[in-house]
Amino acid sequence: MYPETLPDEGPTLSKEEKVRYNRQIMIFGEEGQKKLKSARVVIIGVGGLGSASSTYLTAAGIGKLILVDKDVVELDNLNRQVLHWTRDIGRLKIKSAVEKLRELNPEVDIEGLAVEVNEESVYDIIKEADVVVDGLDNWGTRMVVNKACVDLNKPFVHAGVHGMYGQLTVISPYKSPCLQCIVPTAAIKPRSGTFPVLGTTPAILATIQAQETIKLITGYGKPLIGKLLIFDGTTTIFTLIDIHRRDDCPICGVSRQQKQ
Amino acid sequence: MIKVRVKFFAVLTDVVGAKELAVEINKEKATVKEILEYIRNRYPKFKEIEKDIPILTLVNGVSVLLDEEVKDGDEVSLLPPVSGGC
Numbered sequence A: 001m002y003p004e005t006l007p008d009e010g011p012t013l014s015k016e017e018k019v020r021y022n023r024q025i026m027i028f029g030e031e032g033q034k035k036l037k038s039a040r041v042v043i044i045g046v047g048g049l050g051s052a053s054s055t056y057l058t059a060a061g062i063g064k065l066i067l068v069d070k071d072v073v074e075l076d077n078l079n080r081q082v083l084h085w086t087r088d089i090g091r092l093k094i095k096s097a098v099e100k101l102r103e104l105n106p107e108v109d110i111e112g113l114a115v116e117v118n119e120e121s122v123y124d125i126i127k128e129a130d131v132v133v134d135g136l137d138n139w140g141t142r143m144v145v146n147k148a149c150v151d152l153n154k155p156f157v158h159a160g161v162h163g164m165y166g167q168l169t170v171i172s173p174y175k176s177p178c179l180q181c182i183v184p185t186a187a188i189k190p191r192s193g194t195f196p197v198l199g200t201t202p203a204i205l206a207t208i209q210a211q212e213t214i215k216l217i218t219g220y221g222k223p224l225i226g227k228l229l230i231f232d233g234t235t236t237i238f239t240l241i242d243i244h245r246r247d248d249c250p251i252c253g254v255s256r257q258q259k260q
Numbered sequence B: 001m002i003k004v005r006v007k008f009f010a011v012l013t014d015v016v017g018a019k020e021l022a023v024e025i026n027k028e029k030a031t032v033k034e035i036l037e038y039i040r041n042r043y044p045k046f047k048e049i050e051k052d053i054p055i056l057t058l059v060n061g062v063s064v065l066l067d068e069e070v071k072d073g074d075e076v077s078l079l080p081p082v083s084g085g086c
Helices: A015-020 A022-037 A048-060 A093-104 A122-126 A139-151 A200-218 A254-259 B011-016 B032-042 B044-052
Strands: A040-044 A064-068 A109-113 A131-134 A156-162 A165-171 A227-232 A237-242 B002-008 B020-025 B056-059 B075-079
Touching: A015 A022, A022 A200, A040 A048, A040 A122, A048 A064, A048 A093, A048 A131, A048 A156, A048 A200, A064 A093, A093 A109, A122 A139, A131 A139, A131 A200, A139 A156, A139 A165, A156 A200, A165 A200, A200 A227, B002 B011, B002 B032, B011 B044, B020 B032, B032 B044, B032 B056, B032 B075
Parallel strands: A040 A064, A040 A131, A064 A109, A131 A156, B002 B075
Antiparallel strands: A156 A165, A165 A227, A227 A237, B002 B020, B056 B075
């Protein structure tokens, strides 16, 4: 998924960086930290999920973080989108987020894109990503990102939430089921309008997304590939179920794979 | 007659009041649709929640469409994949 070893001309860690990341270097070594430093991560959506994932990925020292969101901060976002504060109401979410994240960790190159993610724009948005992180709020756009990730062979760390429930999986194209395999279109009914969500739900799922992203990049641990994590916050139960690819998947199924 | 295990996740557990049910259908073979019909008939709240949340169906861990055939001894999982995030 990510180069096992970095080229000789790979990044070096400054004295300050070695101190800043000391506690996690104790886990995956300076080599792991250098991999994070040379990685590019794209987070699509800077809402409830994106607020938490971007914060932890910034703190962890990802080399380049690209945040994508075209919306502005609204009052009813603030119970869960903790990167945006009362003073940010009316501002672009990417401006509010980038400003705080740069202050959290000036070592990280953070870029904000206020663009709509659609079938045309998505390829440009994710083309340089090593990992794409889901911070979206609807299946339609998720499926657009899913297809682009499969087409460009980018790992996609999916999460979705509702109320106190959520699910998460890591999509590794052609190795794991893609989002279309997991949620075939016929099973999706369109949802619209506002949905209930407790702020802690996206935070729980998104910190796991950040963790999975770090695992994918450093090669440390075993990412949640081929498994779907189901979170029930009402009983605080996490369930893991094995999931499998669909041969007839129109996005990553056998016929498309043969074309690859 | 076929007997399948139906497992429920997240909010569906509350709706049915169980994590798992043994469902017996008096036919040689059945489809996922028929299993769902069986549950809807016995749990009116299930029918209600379907209006709000799409139900994802897996047979032995593979996500399937409603016309998928279910055999004796299969495990059917019903999940409510949720779409929020922002």
